[in-house]
Amino acid sequence: MKFGVPVFPGSNCDHDAYHVISKHVGQPVDFIWHKDTDLSGYDALVIPGGFSYGDYLRAGALARFSPVMGAVKEFAAKGGFVLGICNGFQILCEAGLLPGALIRNRGLDFVCRHVNVRVETDDTPFTNQIESGTVLSIPVAHAEGNYVCDDQTLDQLEKNSQVIFRYCDPDGAPTDAANPNGARSNIAGICNAERNVLGMMPHPERACEELLGSNDGRGIFRSLTRTIEAA
Amino acid sequence: MKAKVYVTLKSGVLDPQGKAIHHSAELIGFEGIKGIRQGKYFEIALDEGLTEEEARIEAEKLATDILANPVIEDFTVDISRSA
Numbered sequence: 001m002k003f004g005v006p007v008f009p010g011s012n013c014d015h016d017a018y019h020v021i022s023k024h025v026g027q028p029v030d031f032i033w034h035k036d037t038d039l040s041g042y043d044a045l046v047i048p049g050g051f052s053y054g055d056y057l058r059a060g061a062l063a064r065f066s067p068v069m070g071a072v073k074e075f076a077a078k079g080g081f082v083l084g085i086c087n088g089f090q091i092l093c094e095a096g097l098l099p100g101a102l103i104r105n106r107g108l109d110f111v112c113r114h115v116n117v118r119v120e121t122d123d124t125p126f127t128n129q130i131e132s133g134t135v136l137s138i139p140v141a142h143a144e145g146n147y148v149c150d151d152q153t154l155d156q157l158e159k160n161s162q163v164i165f166r167y168c169d170p171d172g173a174p175t176d177a178a179n180p181n182g183a184r185s186n187i188a189g190i191c192n193a194e195r196n197v198l199g200m201m202p203h204p205e206r207a208c209e210e211l212l213g214s215n216d217g218r219g220i221f222r223s224l225t226r227t228i229e230a231a
Numbered sequence: 232m233k234a235k236v237y238v239t240l241k242s243g244v245l246d247p248q249g250k251a252i253h254h255s256a257e258l259i260g261f262e263g264i265k266g267i268r269q270g271k272y273f274e275i276a277l278d279e280g281l282t283e284e285e286a287r288i289e290a291e292k293l294a295t296d297i298l299a300n301p302v303i304e305d306f307t308v309d310i311s312r313s314a
Contacts, residue, residue, distance in 0.1 A: 057271075057297070057298070058300055061297070061300065065297075093302075094300065099302075100302060101300055101302040101303045103244065103245065103303055104245070104246075104247045104248060105247065106245055106247060107247065108247050108248075108251055146245065148244060148245075148302070148303060149302065150302075182245065
């Protein structure tokens with residue numbers, strides 16, 4: 001099993017992802033420079049958080065044109081697992097690998113704190129080791145995390161159980177007060193129709209060590225490794 | 232040829248930046264401003280050999296592929312001869 005972490009100019013959570021995969025997930029992992037296009041040998045890619053291309057134009061908009069993204073699209077089309085975190089989620093939306101878009105938070109704040117998210121379904125390669133309905137405490141850190149999509153897209157997402165994480169209160173209720181950025185239907189993370197590409201605003205790689213306040217992010221990586229092992 | 236591309240948020244898409252600017256305008260005494268929506272403006276220098284129609288097609292393709300995100304934004308294109 002091998003993980004890859006694509007690195008764009010301005011990525012800044014790439015080392016966090018690498019650290020967690022190598023130390024806590026216990027799997028081999030490589031950094032992949034954004035100009036590389038050879039993704040053979042990888043089972044899963046983690047598109048890291050940060051500010052690729054300085055968030056110029058729109059968050060994630062320019063990273064989508066990096067050479068590696070063409071390879072990521074092919075990788076995903078062949079069923080490879082892709083986990084986009086924060087800026088990684090923004091990049092996947094801009095690249096058309098996930099529907100919708102992420103716009104400015106409804107407040108003007110850069111929101112940087114632990115939030116609660118409810119796992120909506122265990123029917124994904126990324127959550128199959130977590131019971132549906134489980135509330136995870138995972139930090140967010142973003143200015144553009146306000147998920148938007150049209151009505152038709154939302155219907156599709158709900159109908160196909162593609163909403164994987166929803167912001168919620170500690171008891172699991174997806175209240176408006178628990179929504180840190182105004183995201184439609186409290187959406188914190190979605191997957192594609194084929195369920196092998198997941199984007200999420202919270203940072204599970206920052207929630208894998210008790211010392212840092214939570215290890216609730218581990219279940220996501222554990223699910224992914226179990227899925228790959230079973231394949 | 233020169234293309235001017237204006238990218239604006241679709242109506243209904245929240246614009247916290249525009250709201251904040253509006254709020255500041257009110258704070259310093261502007262009255263009668265009903266709302267402010269922030270957008271983006273691009274000046275694109277195009278090959279002088281292009282016809283106006285060709286320039287428009289090129290600029291609209293650029294706007295569609297890169298400058299605007301069709302999920303949340305609309306755009307308009309103006310073509311003019313470079314001064």
